[in-house]
Amino acid sequence: MVLKAVREKVDKTWTLFKKTLVFMSCWGLVFSLVTIGELRVGFDYDDTIVFSTPAFTRAFKSPHQPFSPGFWKVVNTSYDLESRKILPYCMAWSLRILGFRVTLITARPNHGGDALRKEWRYLANDFIFSNGSANKHLHLAKGNYVLYFGDSDSDIVQGRKAGVLSFRIRRSPKSSYKEDYHPGSLREFVIPFTEY
Numbered sequence: 406m407v408l409k410a411v412r413e414k415v416d417k418t419w420t421l422f423k424k425t426l427v428f429m430s431c432w433g434l435v436f437s438l439v440t441i442g443e444l445r446v447g448f449d450y451d452d453t454i455v456f457s458t459p460a461f462t463r464a465f466k467s468p469h470q471p472f473s474p475g476f477w478k479v480v481n482t483s484y485d486l487e488s489r490k491i492l493p494y495c496m497a498w499s500l501r502i503l504g505f506r507v508t509l510i511t512a513r514p515n516h517g518g519d520a521l522r523k524e525w526r527y528l529a530n531d532f533i534f535s536n537g538s539a540n541k542h543l544h545l546a547k548g549n550y551v552l553y554f555g556d557s558d559s560d561i562v563q564g565r566k567a568g569v570l571s572f573r574i575r576r577s578p579k580s581s582y583k584e585d586y587h588p589g590s591l592r593e594f595v596i597p598f599t600e601y
């Protein structure tokens with residue numbers, strides 16, 4: 406009886422070991438191919454990877470003229486007020502673990518942006534300030550981008566312009582930014598549960 410129990414335990418451990426080995430091999434294979442191909446994925450920043458309305462609210466309340474360099478400096482240094490969106494953030498990390506180079510692209514200008522870039526250094530291989538949403542395709546066309554995620558209509562348009570498969574992230578209903586948002590209107594795939 407004791408022998409049987411031991412054998413069962415050994416069998417179970419061996420099966421688990423084999424499963425782990427298969428899993429690790431698959432991951433290793435995907436990781437190598439993705440790394441060798443230097444494949445990249447892009448994520449928009451505001452309302453895609455973070456809920457950043459509080460940072461903008463602080464800047465609007467500051468004495469700076471809206472959208473002046475001082476205003477952007479307040480926005481770009483108020484990342485302590487921003488909260489990470491659960492599903493998009495997990496997606497970005499999962500792709501990173503699979504070997505993809507993750508780029509965060511924001512339409513914001515770069516004023517005071519070094520601290521923000523530093524804050525995201527673990528997840529993002531590159532953090533791009535495109536200074537206007539119409540410039541994003543220029544960056545997405547450089548390097549082997551295979552996927553792009555964004556919340557705005559312009560994100561989908563920009564991704565497609567660069568020839569990158571683009572997906573829609575839902576905006577939080579609490580976001581103060583309401584324009585440029587008609588999910589599904591471009592017949593793009595809208596990822597569910599991404600508004601949180």
Ligand SMILES: [Mg+2]
Binds near residue numbers: 450451556
């Ligand atoms: Mg956005």
